[in-house]
Amino acid sequence: MKTTTYNLPCNIAQTLNIIGDRWTLLIIHEILIGNTTFSDIKRALDGISSNLLSDRLKYLESSELISSTLYSEHPPRYSYTLTKSGEDLEDVFNAMILWGKNNLEKCYKKLIHQKCNNEVDITYYCSHCNENVDDIVAVEAD
Numbered sequence: 001m002k003t004t005t006y007n008l009p010c011n012i013a014q015t016l017n018i019i020g021d022r023w024t025l026l027i028i029h030e031i032l033i034g035n036t037t038f039s040d041i042k043r044a045l046d047g048i049s050s051n052l053l054s055d056r057l058k059y060l061e062s063s064e065l066i067s068s069t070l071y072s073e074h075p076p077r078y079s080y081t082l083t084k085s086g087e088d089l090e091d092v093f094n095a096m097i098l099w100g101k102n103n104l105e106k107c108y109k110k111l112i113h114q115k116c117n118n119e120v121d122i123t124y125y126c127s128h129c130n131e132n133v134d135d136i137v138a139v140e141a142d
Contacts, residue, residue: 011138018063019089023048027056028082028089031066036079060086095122 006013065086
């Protein structure tokens with residue numbers, strides 16, 4: 001199984017231990033957008049080898065980011081869905097889309113509000129104060 005790359009007491013480092021390998025986030029994103037079978041994912045991710053895709057899918061399942069369902073017994077074929085933990089990565093993808101829009105020379109995607117078709121930004125919300133905030137800081141967890 002996968003070895004720990006970062007042995008640091010840091011949320012970012014520990015998250016990268018799970019999703020930081022090459023192709024991993026792209027595989028999760030493909031499942032998120034509806035490519036749920038091995039062949040769908042392989043077709044969408046030009047350049048990934050079958051062995052690597054298989055290994056990543058097994059690892060993502062053992063990390064409880066995806067689950068698999070057998071849909072054909074002969075030969076065995078599986079459909080993949082995101083767990084709640086995997087679905088929570090959609091916010092990460094959205095942040096990456098916004099970062100790319102603001103920092104890449106060529107922009108491939110943008111986030112829009114479906115109702116009015118205008119671009120959106122990420123905001124932080126404090127449920128205690130019931131307001132959007134911009135004065136956030138990361139602190140040690142209890």
